[in-house]
Amino acid sequence: MKHDNKYDKMLPLYFYDELNQAEKEVFEKHLEDCEKCQMELEKMESIKISLDTVPEKKPTDALMTRMNNKIMNRIEAKEESWVVKLQDKFADIRDSISMLMAQPKYHLASIGVALFLGVIVGKIWLSSNLKNNPRMIRSFVSNTQAFSEEQEENFNKAFVDYAFKSDNIEVGKLLKNNKIESNEDGIVNVNFELKRELSLKGGLDDPTIQKMLMYSAAHDSDPDRRAHALKLLAHLPANQRSNKYFAETYGVVLLRDSSLTNRKLALNALEKFDPSEKILEVFKTAALNDPSPQIRAQSINYLGNCEDSKNNVRQVLAAVFVRDSSGTVKDAARAALDKLKQAEAKTEQSSGE
């Protein structure tokens, strides 16, 4: 039978069973007499056999775990880089604002906005690809803290502008106690409230609410709001914590908050955690450095109850005992040292038996 191009094209389709019944019959009829097609089909068969002798592979469970860990790490790392990207975005906005401000009618107007940075950050963060990652928002905030005064002012403007543009914020009423004043240079200060701060409603078990509270506890500018957030978080049962940053948040508050009440709240909360190395470090630092003797003493009591005698707990207690100016703290340090000693003797005794 005469061979033509049509059968060439049908050949792989026949081989892979992709012809319909009618086409198949036509091709098979042709195949009976066409030596060229028979030969080509044999070649296809040889290729198939050759390829099929290469053994297939299957990943082991260990490989899958390793790969999936790598993927999660890459996602985390990528999201960190988002912070930088976001800042770039703000830089663009900032530039456009400076251009706007350069126009005569805005020339003398500088708008100071009493903004709740945390709330705005939170809203933008929630509406962006950043998703809900407290670690990232912390790093973001710590980046903004490194700004100069001028940069921060620009940044705030850019932030507010962005918030307005993206409809993330509803502008509320002007703050009653803040009049709009103009000084001799014609500089205007406008303070207003950004209203969406209360828009996040949900139970304490809501992961987003938890994150916002954690954020507020660590970063809110108002000590009362920080205290309020800490008190609310204290009501949350351990099994409802949606992420692993709780201890870290309390640690940050304990070591950094200027308010004694807040540090106490954080200390009480942190005492309920199992003593990880990180937590022990926080307690050791508080025992050595906290300005309040009460906090130092309470941290020392906690350290005295830790069975783990590694991690230099004893050295820290000894240092406190020698250095501390407060009698109460010294007593606490001595008691804690005794307690550790007794615990150790008990362990030795039981291992001796």
Next chain:
Amino acid sequence: MEEKELIKKVQAGSKNSFRKLTERYGERLMCDAYKFMKNTQDAEDLYQDTFIKVYENIDSFKFKSQFYTWVYRIMANLAFNKFRKRKKMQIVDDQDDYLWDTLPADKNNEPENRIPAGQLRDKVDEALQNLSPRQKTVFVMKHYQGKKIKDIAAILGCHSGTVKKYLYRATRKLRASISTI
């Protein structure tokens, strides 16, 4: 947990749920990645890149197809891009990779003695390396993964006729390569 629920959680930002998705589909996807790349290192890279892309684009998954089909489509396109970037497809015997199990080859399929097996394999490998990226992608999906032509067309976003053309050209090149033995 239901697949749909899991995906919705990922769309809402849950990384934990995404991890569960990787655990649920990982092995299947990795096997398909190996079929594309034919060596473990490239398969591992393709696997990771695919899941990263899935995570980044999860919001665009609208539940109109099976989730795995959507994931597979992403992988096929990434594989194609990899083929395009690196002209040569590396088929290497990486049997010392202890993290992969080698499945026994089909004993009934030993090549006939007309052409020496090693020589045939070399020729076919070489020809595979010289396929164009499109031809290679189509051939891998058809031959190794047994996909139907209409499905390949849907995955690559082209007409069935185009897929047939690539398959025809790929098989013609492969056959030509063994004609010289």
